[in-house]
Amino acid sequence: MTTQSNLAVALRRPVPPMGGFSLTVLRLEVRRLLRNRLTMFFAIVVPVIFFLSFRSSAYVHQRIGRGNETAFELISIALFGAVFATATGGVMVSIERALGWSRQLRVTPITPAAYIAIKMLTSLVIAAGAVGAVYLVGLAINQVLMPTAVWIITGICVLIGSLLFSAFGLFIGYLLPSENVTGILSLVIMFCSAAGGLFIPAGSFPHTYMVVAEFTPLYGLNELVHYPLVGGAFAWLWVLNCVIWFGLFVLGAAWKFRRDTDRV
Amino acid sequence: MALRIAAPKYVMVTMPSSSPAIVQAFEDGGNEVIAVQLRDVYKSFGSVQAVSGVDLTIRPGEILAFLGPNGAGKTSTIDIILGLSQPSAGDVKVYGMKPRHAIAKGLVSAVLQTGGLLKDLTVGETVTYTSQLFAVSRPVTEVMERADIAGISDRMVGKCSGGEQQRLRFAMALLPDPELLLFDEPTQGMDVEGRRDFWQAIRGDAERGRTIVFATHYLEEADAFADRIVFISKGRIVADGTAAEVKALASGRTIRATLPSADALSLHAIPGVDQVEIRGETVVIHSGDTDAVARRLLNDTSARDLEITSRGLEDAFIALTNDSIPEFAADRRASQ
């Protein structure tokens, strides 16, 4: 009974630690992403153009907290670029679904949580490209005023915060067919950015609009990433907003990934 | 080969660190592990009944082919074994565990019928990527050699031919050194040579005694590689036997003759006859030795207009699904 005794050994095989999360896989995913030049190009160029066209010379002399209005604007557009980038990275899973890759992954030990973590970290690479480009342009035009520490801290906050929309992109990517997913994604991001005060600061919203805006997914994040610059009163509601939306997006993505076993 | 579909009684076996999952894998009357156990499994998609009441026990080391026409339910059955779809009713155990758990331990892997590759990775990157997902994996170079893709390691997957992509899928499936390997129509769309090379690669890796299950349309493929063939049609197992038994079923020829007032019983009594059908004045007889039967018909009865045709697999399927169950299938049903 050698087959049987071999089997007895085999049945005690372990499951992979951390659900199959691996740095090698992360590296390969990043390499895949970098091969997608067009996506990288748009992710970097669009926010730079937005920043250059929204900028007004009147902003330069308006002080806000520890800097000026242009710095405030810079952070807003960097956040917009970062969430656009991570969401684009996330939504690319819809192509993988169409190729049957997620079905293939379901016959390997990797867990939804590990895969989603890998995908989110991967999308940070495009976000870093977008934030880096906007900040470099900001430095170059020489009109952005804020202390060096605030440059760095806000950059990091924007990057980490953009993971929220990586989860959103993954969720949408698993939810919708790949044909119409990019259009819907752009619409939602534009809406959330406007409602979150990324284009026009939420402080200037009319009251009724404000009530709704506070519950949208970019509102809390936008307030948080500006906090190192603006200072003043801190609201835990901002954090709560981020945590709840993040939780919903991740759970949604994991739930859809788990069930994504349809044939292609 | 005896097919038993008795409800197993689980027994405790004493074994170091035996988890409940391991204990469940052992069947009554010994400590034999069952690779796959399907019990009265149904799967429906809306009004389509893809699998209807499949009972199947696959033992370790078996090489089993699911043979059946398009839409028979082969892929649906394999999906259920892999945990890719949940049965609408019935129970499925793989090594005594839920399919997902067996996959997490790297006990089961599969080459699926469609898709499953990223076009923007190279062949080598795809194998490396997949190897990282298992707790324990065979070396990447080893499986690439096994699957004969070591030479195209740097090629983009999107640029590979169908046969190369299939060998890549095979390499990926070999990584965890699985106890059970499933192939869903692995040679679909390959030419004769590609098909031969592919099976050669599988054979080259099979000496370890792993359990292999594959779906195919081709009797020759099932015959050449499987030692057990399970005929599926309309979501049911209509025959289950050795390759020789199934071949006998699909081989043989059909005699069609005009014979007024034929008597089924006496026609059945002719040596070599295994199926008789009477449609008005026409009789249709299936036999492994049509020459002898024809001689008897012409000599001893008033049969005329004899016509002898060979019966292909497709006809065998039709015969099986029309409930005129040939001998061996009927025996098997009775013995269940």
Ligand SMILES: Nc1ncnc2c1ncn2[C@@H]1O[C@H](COP(=O)(O)OP(=O)(O)OP(=O)(O)O)[C@@H](O)[C@H]1O
């Ligand atoms: N997701 C689905 N929705 C609706 N019907 C389905 C679905 N998947 C399978 N079916 C139906 O279930 C039946 C069995 O399909 P299945 O793919 O299991 O057959 P198969 O034996 O693998 O066929 P083939 O040889 O063509 O691969 C078919 O009638 C098919 O149309």
Ligand SMILES: [Mg+2]
């Ligand atoms: Mg199929």
